[in-house]
Amino acid sequence: MKERFAKQKLVSINMAEEKHRKAIFLSLVAISFFAILIYNMFTPAMTDDLIYKKTVLEAKSFLDLIRQEQEQYMTWTGRSVNHMILRCFLSGSKWIFNICNSFAFILLTLFMYYNVENKKKYDVFAYLLIQLFLWNFSVSFEQTVLWETGACNYLWGSMIIMGYLSLLRYCIKEDYTGAAQVAPAVGLFLLGGLAGWCNENTSGGCILLACIWIGIYIWEHKRIRIWMATGLAGVIAGFLCMICAPGNANRMQFMEEEHDGLFALVSRWLKCCLAIRNHFFILIAIGIVAFVIVRLQKAAWKKSKNMFLYLFVFFATCFALVLTPEPVARAYFGAGIFLMVSCVQGIIDVGDKDLYIKALKISGAAIFTLSFIFTYLESGAHLMRIYRESSERFAYIEEQKAAGNMDITVPLLRPGFENKYSDAYNSDLSGEDSGYWVNVGYATYYGVNSISAVPREEWEEY
Structure with missing residues (x-):
């Protein structure tokens, strides 16, 4: 009973x-x-x-x-x-x-x-x-x-x-x-x-x-x-x-490569290896630590099967880019998703019956979360400032076009708001060449002859 x-x-x-x-x-x-x-x-x-x-x-x-x-x-x-x-x-x-x-x-x-x-x-x-x-x-x-x-x-x-x-x-x-x-x-x-x-x-x-x-x-x-x-x-x-x-x-014709033949293949492999190091070193390191702990806990190899499967697919997805001359960094995004599943699986596989291991997992996640919150708040403030300036610029272009001005000068984004969650500065207008493809794209979209850009200080004087 x-x-x-x-x-x-x-x-x-x-x-x-x-x-x-x-x-x-x-x-x-x-x-x-x-x-x-x-x-x-x-x-x-x-x-x-x-x-x-x-x-x-x-x-x-x-x-x-x-x-x-x-x-x-x-x-x-x-x-x-x-x-x-x-x-x-x-x-x-x-x-x-x-x-x-x-x-x-x-x-x-x-x-x-x-x-x-x-x-x-x-x-x-x-x-x-x-x-x-x-x-x-x-x-x-x-x-x-x-x-x-x-x-x-x-x-x-x-x-x-x-x-x-x-x-x-x-x-x-x-x-x-x-x-x-x-x-x-x-x-x-x-x-x-x-x-x-x-x-x-x-x-x-x-x-x-x-x-x-x-x-x-x-x-x-x-x-x-x-x-x-x-x-x-x-x-x-x-x-x-x-x-x-x-x-x-047709698209491949616009891709240029420094080498050809065997040297081109070797160069592509090296670029993939360097990209893996630059984008994924920390995640791979986390995965290695998790796997070592799992092995020290003498868990069955079968327990790590899912981790290894996703890790294998991650590497295969990365090195598939050897087939293209010059992949952009964002082409590795999907591979990163596979690696993240592998890493999370590795961490979950770590048994936490030991008090110290459990404390390490919880405190590590807590510290990581706190750090991210601070980054989120700071970057969010910068995003709002960038959005405000971009909206003002779009409104100014519309206003000038309505007034009959077909060659418009707008301010560049203020420096100092750069952050990892905004591509605005990398994709901004050129302050030197109104024939730059971004400037031309803006001009085409708004239906004007040209759009030039100058630093905000000069624009206010202008």
């Missing part, structure tokens, strides 16, 4: 703890949404946003947007899924994008969270780590998450890819059979098509991981499900549609 009472009491305590964790977890998700929404609100339209918007506004219907994307597919790039998302947002209010982009960011974090194994239900610690890693270690956060054109290409692409992998993982876990396979088969094919058509190297990493998961299932169960075949067919079909776009060849 006493044992039964003790067992009921333990169950009651566990349910209370889970309810408490759920409340904190949902609160953290809500706070994270508003945190990214604020940053989206104070990120102004920049460079390609205006250039693409000029074209998008010429469309009279959704069918016209599809025709525009078809032309781009034939002449410039095969990332049609991402660019159709961008065109839809540019045809509407920036507010719609701000809200949807914030939801996309949260969905990405939840998909990453779902792919971490051996965690508690409503694991606040695991979700907090994902948020901290994304905010602090994402490659070019200002270009891949906040900048509208970049976000549609990288954040949304990674979100779709992680969504596909999450659905595939769920289906493997449920192991649907018989008539129950129909819905997963259709869903995985359609979502797989989108995931494969998102981003060259990240979609390639997605295919690799899907093949590994399905291969492990076949090895263990000696069979394959219909939804596995359709899911893999969908993602491969989407990938082929992207890389076979005629526009890719």
